[in-house]
Amino acid sequence: MYAETLLDIAMVHADKLIMSAKEGDDTALNKLVGLWYNRIYNYAFKYFNDHDLATEVSQRTFISMYKNIGQLEDTDKFKPWLYKIVTNFCHQEERRQNRNRVVSFTVSSKNDKEVRMVATTKAVDHEFNPERSFQQKELSGLIMQALGELINEQKTIVIMKEYEGLKFWEIAEILNLSESTVKTRLYAGLNQLRILFTEKNITKETVYYEL
């Protein structure tokens, strides 16, 4: 969930930074990158379940931010604006991956049922309990797998709402949809996830029994 940490508060009150960045202040731009890189990376990571792709998309997002921030009219809309850029790059990259799958040397195929999350997750909690840590990684892997099985439009909305804490109107603006459509698609996505979780035998009880 979207926790109210110091970083989040700094993100919300970054108006001055955005103003300076618009005027071409490199330091302000780098501070904005520092504030938002983690969120954008995690968004892209949940979208692709792949570190390299997530890094690539995040970097392209911030390069695009640098080039286009002058055109951002309303500093209050920085957040949806940034997510719009990363979402566009995600979709673009997804299409490219689909085209190039045959020649790709990497193993980032969607059919790959390996739980790649296990290798890459660095769980913040449970650091001193290997068993718990392992279970957490396994669960994370299963959740990532389930997210990967959603259709793109549902996956995007679920990640935006559930993990990035965007408001419905913000998501609607990013995706050029009506708020009502966003909510309906989120409902459909959650319902699909519920079915997938049941198939994978992840229920509230098993989760709380294990963790």
Add this chain to the structure above:
Amino acid sequence: MNYKPGKDTLIAYLYGELSQEEKNKVEGYLSENPTAQREVAELQNTLKVLGKLPDLEVTPPTFVFNRDKVVVVEHGNTRIPMLKIVMGIAASILIVMLVGYFTHFRITYSNQSLSIGYGEAAMPSNQPANTVDIDQLVQQAIAKNNKDVLGRMEDMNNHFNAELASQSRERASTINTLLERTKEMNDNVIQMYVSQMRDENRRVIENLFSLSNAQQQRVMNDVLTDFSQYLENQRQSDLRLIQASFNGLKDNTETNLQETNQILASIITTVNNQNY
């Protein structure tokens, strides 16, 4: 009750983004429809499970923003698959080999020479030259060269000597003029320095006098004030002393008076008793 919330309303309810009035309506509906209630509860559980996925911590790369381009400096957390590296190297080697094959690239090494080139190797001609002619030619060339070199060295030597002599003369005269100028300047500087010193000294002494005057005045003031205060204190304590002495005197007088009264009273009583 005909109210039935749509999926969008239910989602807003799940995320707690409904107004109180709408929330009450939805809750009323759910309490009457166990199926819908179960569905919402299951979605809530799904949300809880989703919430168990933590964020990954990554170090943001440093972006060097420039007017023309952006350079991204990563902090070593990239993972390039080993297979990709190995295949890359293999492909490069294959390309080099193919290019070599098609351009007839060859390296030939014989007992005296190493030749690298494209196409057929050209064989060097092995005709022996006339050694006597060559010797003569070489000796003539060496003799001529030696003569040239000697002549040129002598010219240069002369030239250098002349140059050195003229330069040393120039330098001596420059040094002399410089020395004279320095001496003049030194005299001027010393005079200026002395007059400046005198002025400064005068100023310092004036300042010192005025300062010490002021200080003395202050000290005298202080002394006078202290002394008058001391006198005042002394007067006060004397007055207090006198007051105390007066008080003592008054007390004594009163005691005396009382004693006298008592004695008188006792005399009167004894006189009265004797009269009876």
